[in-house]
Amino acid sequence: MTVSRTASMRTASMRTGGTRIQHQQQRLGDQCRSRTGGVRTPQASSPRFGSSKRGNMVSCGAAKVAVLGAAGGIGQPLSMLVKMLPSVTELSLYDIQGTPGVAADLSHCNTACKVKGYVGDEELAACLEGCDLVIIPAGVPRKPGMTRDDLFNINAGIVKGLAEKCAEICPNAILNIISNPVNSTVPICNEVYKAAGVTGASRRILGVTTLDIVRSNTFLAEECGVDVDEVDVPVIGGHAGITILPLLSQMRPKVSLDPNRIEELTVRIQNAGTEVVEAKAGAGSATLSMAYAAARFAESCLRGLQGDKVYECAYLESNLVDGVGYFASKVQLGPNGCEEIFEVGEVTEFEQAGIDALVPELQKSIAKGEEFAKK
Numbered sequence: 001m002t003v004s005r006t007a008s009m010r011t012a013s014m015r016t017g018g019t020r021i022q023h024q025q026q027r028l029g030d031q032c033r034s035r036t037g038g039v040r041t042p043q044a045s046s047p048r049f050g051s052s053k054r055g056n057m058v059s060c061g062a063a064k065v066a067v068l069g070a071a072g073g074i075g076q077p078l079s080m081l082v083k084m085l086p087s088v089t090e091l092s093l094y095d096i097q098g099t100p101g102v103a104a105d106l107s108h109c110n111t112a113c114k115v116k117g118y119v120g121d122e123e124l125a126a127c128l129e130g131c132d133l134v135i136i137p138a139g140v141p142r143k144p145g146m147t148r149d150d151l152f153n154i155n156a157g158i159v160k161g162l163a164e165k166c167a168e169i170c171p172n173a174i175l176n177i178i179s180n181p182v183n184s185t186v187p188i189c190n191e192v193y194k195a196a197g198v199t200g201a202s203r204r205i206l207g208v209t210t211l212d213i214v215r216s217n218t219f220l221a222e223e224c225g226v227d228v229d230e231v232d233v234p235v236i237g238g239h240a241g242i243t244i245l246p247l248l249s250q251m252r253p254k255v256s257l258d259p260n261r262i263e264e265l266t267v268r269i270q271n272a273g274t275e276v277v278e279a280k281a282g283a284g285s286a287t288l289s290m291a292y293a294a295a296r297f298a299e300s301c302l303r304g305l306q307g308d309k310v311y312e313c314a315y316l317e318s319n320l321v322d323g324v325g326y327f328a329s330k331v332q333l334g335p336n337g338c339e340e341i342f343e344v345g346e347v348t349e350f351e352q353a354g355i356d357a358l359v360p361e362l363q364k365s366i367a368k369g370e371e372f373a374k375k
């Protein structure tokens, strides 16, 4: 692996007293900076996520957000969490079914954000008009025995159609892609935007891998017996199977783990989606934890749009690693989407072997997405 980009270590905004979600984002920023020997921010207390009081949460402008696939298992709780963000003044809910009901239900929650439901192709343009951020969980979830790539043919078509409309109606909006397989659906969106003549969109088309970080933080906190609010594990590569690579050597706080446990925990993180699929026994995949993770990522994107420097991991077009044009890594979010892609940093032999193994997997998924988009 060659690192072709030098990390640009800027100072993160010193926000304290934000949501628990913000608190975690901020530590990822601390981690990026601390590798250059920067000063770490004192840890803030973690107020609850979900207060409608503006003083307790990010208050940044007046954003319009759309959720496409809003009536689904992820879409519904995600839409509720987005409605609770004080920076969001308009929330457009789109699906091929069910959004009038979801919108009516959410509209009774006493937050300032106005919610409107849109159903079917003919209403998609109105839903997207003027959007700053479009979140896409539309598609079918994984059933037991299915891999993420089994979903490809259905979800690829859904995402391609939605991306075409986004490129036409709100080409400057940030896209958060949740629909799997993310390793392929992000390249599909990029190809659609290129074909539509939208330039510079690749920094705004972001694959949501936040659930991998959320899971890693949870599992490592349990393993090490430390406060989950103190844990921060960067996860790189992609968002399926072995392409999910938690960098436990870069975990904060620094802990000493037995090499066998590192291997077992890495495998657990890579297969955590399957744990949920099997536990739900045919009733779908991760929805609530995914909604939580997607709301954290959406909030980070909105803070970035308002000029905050926010640190997350995301999967996007990137020349970070030789041989692949897309890669998940630590990024800094800002007014243009991803402002900075951070180098992978120092890794152990085990992690390097993980990178070497994931590259050919990613290559296949990226090529599959690009070919599909060009059909």
Ligand SMILES: NC(=O)c1ccc[n+]([C@@H]2O[C@H](COP(=O)([O-])OP(=O)(O)OC[C@H]3O[C@@H](n4cnc5c(N)ncnc54)[C@H](O)[C@@H]3O)[C@@H](O)[C@H]2O)c1
Residues within 6 Å of the ligand: 068, 069, 070, 071, 072, 073, 074, 075, 094, 095, 096, 097, 137, 138, 139, 140, 141, 142, 151, 155, 158, 161, 162, 177, 178, 179, 180, 181, 182, 208, 209, 211, 212, 239, 284, 285, 286, 287, 290
């Ligand atoms: N990125 C991640 O970490 C992650 C985690 C879990 C699930 N997922 C993926 O998210 C997607 C949604 O999962 P879910 O559990 O919410 O599924 P779900 O079936 O409960 O909901 C999907 C929704 O999409 C809607 N939909 C279908 N075609 C559409 C179209 N053309 N336009 C708009 N909406 C459309 C459906 O009507 C449904 O309401 C799946 O692809 C799943 O694999 C991603």
